Amino acid sequence: MNLKSLAKDTAIYGMSSIVGRFLNYLLVPLYTAMIPQSEYGIVTNLYAYTAFFLAILTFGMETTLFRFSNKDGENADKVFGTSLSMVGIVAAVFVALVVLLIKPISGAMGYSAHPEYIICMAAIVAMDAFQAIMFSRLRQQGKALKFMALKLGFIIPNVLLNLLVFLVFPDFYIQYGVGIIFYVNLICTFCVNFGFLNEIKGLGYGFDRTLAKRMLSYSLPLLVLGLIGILNQVADKMLFPYLMPGEKGMAELGTYGACVKIAMLLSLLTQAFRYAYEPIVFNGSRDSKSPETLADGMKYFIIFALLAFLAVMCYLPVIRYFIDSRYWDGLAVVPIVMMAEIFMGIYFNLSFWYKLTDQTWWGGIMSFVGAAVMIAVNVIGVPHISYMACAWGGLLGYGTAMLMSYFIGQKKYPIPYDMGRLAIFFFVAMVLYAGVVMVGKTDLPYFAVLGINTILLVPYLALIYKEIRRK
Secondary structure, three states: OOHHHHHHHHHHHHHHHHHHHHHHHOHHHHHHHHOOHHHHHHHHHHHHHHHHHHHHHHOOHHHHHHHHHOOOOOOHHHHHHHHHHHHHHHHHHHHHHHHHOHHHHHHHHOOOOOHHHHHHHHHHHHHHHHHHHHHHHHHHOOOHHHHHHHHHHHHHHHHHHHHHHHHHOOHHHHHHOOHHHHHHHHHHHHHHHHHHHHHHHHHHHOOOHHHHHHHHHHHHHHHHHHHHHHHHHHHHHHHHHHHOOHHHHHHHHHHHHHHHHHHOHHHHHHHHHHHHHHHHHHHOOOOOOHHHHHHHHHHHHHHHHHHHHHHHHHOHHHHHHHOOHHHHHHHHHHHHHHHHHHHHHHHHHHOHHHHHOOOOHHHHHHHHHHHHHHHHHHHHHHHHHOHHHHHHHHHHHHHHHHHHHHHHHHHHOOOOOOHHHHHHHHHHHHHHHHHHHHHHOOOOOHHHHHHHHHHHHHHHHHHHHHHHHHO
16 A cells, blocks of 8 residues: 555645634634524534535535546546536536425425525535535546645635624624525635636536446445435434424534534544545555555554544643533533544445445445434434434444444455454553543643643554554
């Protein structure tokens, strides 16, 4: 495995993800300080729907683009043009249907007083889907720097416009409410299209109907996988207003949404790793050492994901100031959601066995079972323990899918994972986390707690150093 190439691309993609998310996270303290918890619940709820419909509108074409672009006998340009055409048509039809059926849709979602929120989000998700294929094209071509520039080309203007609206011209928020957040997002998303002028020309490569049928045959199981996978991430936020209705429910959802933002720091690593790793795996899928490549990728992901988990938990006494103190009651979800993110990342790494063997329907089955577990925990638990059920539901859902994928995958496409080494890292990380929890329960001064927690990180860092030296 070309670890230097993986590290280099992960650093570039990570920079766009980490810097971009960091800038975007600057909005979290702004929102939690400036708007009521119930209105932040609206933001959490609608962005959950956006993520869900993005999975529908891309219908697995991102992964399909990688797979077919690297197949013998396939024209990569024709694959790109066909993918872009299909997603563009579906996205346009989606927006048209939402506009035509806006009254019943907004009523069913509980936003009959603000149907404009729904139309705005539909336009955003349609453009995001179209751009997702072009971002995948950049990854497939190894254009990491342009990828980073365009990602930041959305995030930086979005942050600046939000700061302008809330801090300089607050009357806009008074007039439009939380809708102003969605309008700013729409403007910035639209402007990113101008950075894709060369990629949009890919429509000129033409649409190949025969190729489209073969691509759809591969991608439709991935659509099921994507839908169920995204449900594991957002179904709790979509279901919450129905399970705990009223303003109190929206306020609880707002608290959960704000605290999850802290836990999502781990998703920066997962996303950066995926952006760099997926093209490497597919480009080298004919390599006889592909199983070893997958084993190495899994090992390094888990090692550094656990490091990120420990770092966030060690410095949570500082990180918590990222959100307004009104939301601190929900901080108990942070370690649970972070561990769920690790399970999701492991599940992503495990997913290559069925993608490389073109048995993508297995992904749909396993993700369906995981989503069923997660939804069941939410439906049963939310009325009784509120958002804590959301956190545990995600952990159990991803854990179920992860275990299924591992045991089935080892029979279908054996991969030599170094389970012994991985178990050592996981055990050490959990012991150190237990130490962080115990220190947090003491009456020690604030800086003493941070100092001890920093010392607790040292053994794990030493273990990583030793592992790297082994290579």
